[in-house]
């Protein structure tokens with residue numbers, strides 16, 4: 001469509017064009033209701049159908065059995081950083097955390113604020129979070145292990161997940177949820193702020209196993225207690241209706257247009273290969289993550305100097321490619337290539353990178 005750029009934003013990020021078009025077309029009159037989807041009651045059959053269809057599609061894509069519950073919670077992924085220790089840590093028990101960057105660090109910080117006992121079992125801080133730690137010794141008696149599956153800012157990603165034995169594994173999957181096939185039998189709780197891969201900002205999807213719900217601490221404020229959401233189909237209070245509706249459409253796109261997570265993964269690998277290919281065959285661009293820890297979602301790289309990086313981001317924008325500036329905390333460049341970013345967009349970027357190198361290298 002005219003005037004739309006190739007969007008490499010880190011989050012909020014690109015959404016599938018067909019989803020945006022469907023929202024536009026149904027915006028004033030949702031499904032013959034005579035109301036916008038932002039005007040219907042969350043207690044109506046219309047919204048019931050939306051949230052239930054979203055859940056069923058998520059269950060199918062991730063092959064979840066009935067022991068898993070799909071919840072929609074406000075407060076972003078960041079609120080999960082405090083909900084997890086509040087719900088699962090008492091005064092006595094301890095949780096293991098792996099620190100792989102900014103978001104893991106923030107998750108740890110919230111547990112510490114709550115005066116919970118945290119054990120940092122591994123960290124990649126020694127090399128500026130450019131890799132995923134390996135051969136980690138987890139404690140056998142911790143309440144849970146917390147990891148960040150994809151490190152949005154540093155551009156690293158767990159290629160496979162650790163075996164934590166009988167200790168529940170919890171993962172912040174905000175920036176790679178639904179981007180590849182996933183064996184959910186390894187996990188007891190995963191969560192993802194929607195605005196990277198599955199929808200707009202305003203909602204966090206949480207998938208939690210029955211066994212974890214059994215462990216929820218007593219006397220939590222209702223809105224911070226997972227059982228409030230699991231017992232009320234995420235509608236104890238007014239849910240973020242529009243965000244949930246958009247998730248429903250994105251998940252439908254993933255299921256019906258893309259054809260599932262395996263196919264999505266093939267496309268995502270192809271996109272990442274194209275970009276890393278240009279970076280690796282050039283002395284001008286330099287990837288910042290260690291090769292075996294590279295993210296398929298956030299490709300982080302540097303140019304020979306900051307001045308050139310500024311010009312690169314500016315000229316890319318003039319050529320219809322947005323969102324390539326690295327996170328403010330690390331600088332450099334970053335191309336976020338989430339599910340909705342097309343191969344065509346990535347090809348436009350790699351062409352631009354080659355031309356830019358010829359001119360400025």
Ligand SMILES: *Cc1c(COP(=O)(O)O)cnc(C)c1O
Nearest residue numbers: 076077078103152172174175193
């Ligand atoms: C973006 C992001 C967050 C923060 O998400 P909010 O919804 O803004 O709270 C947390 N973790 C990861 C891995 C992220 O990419």
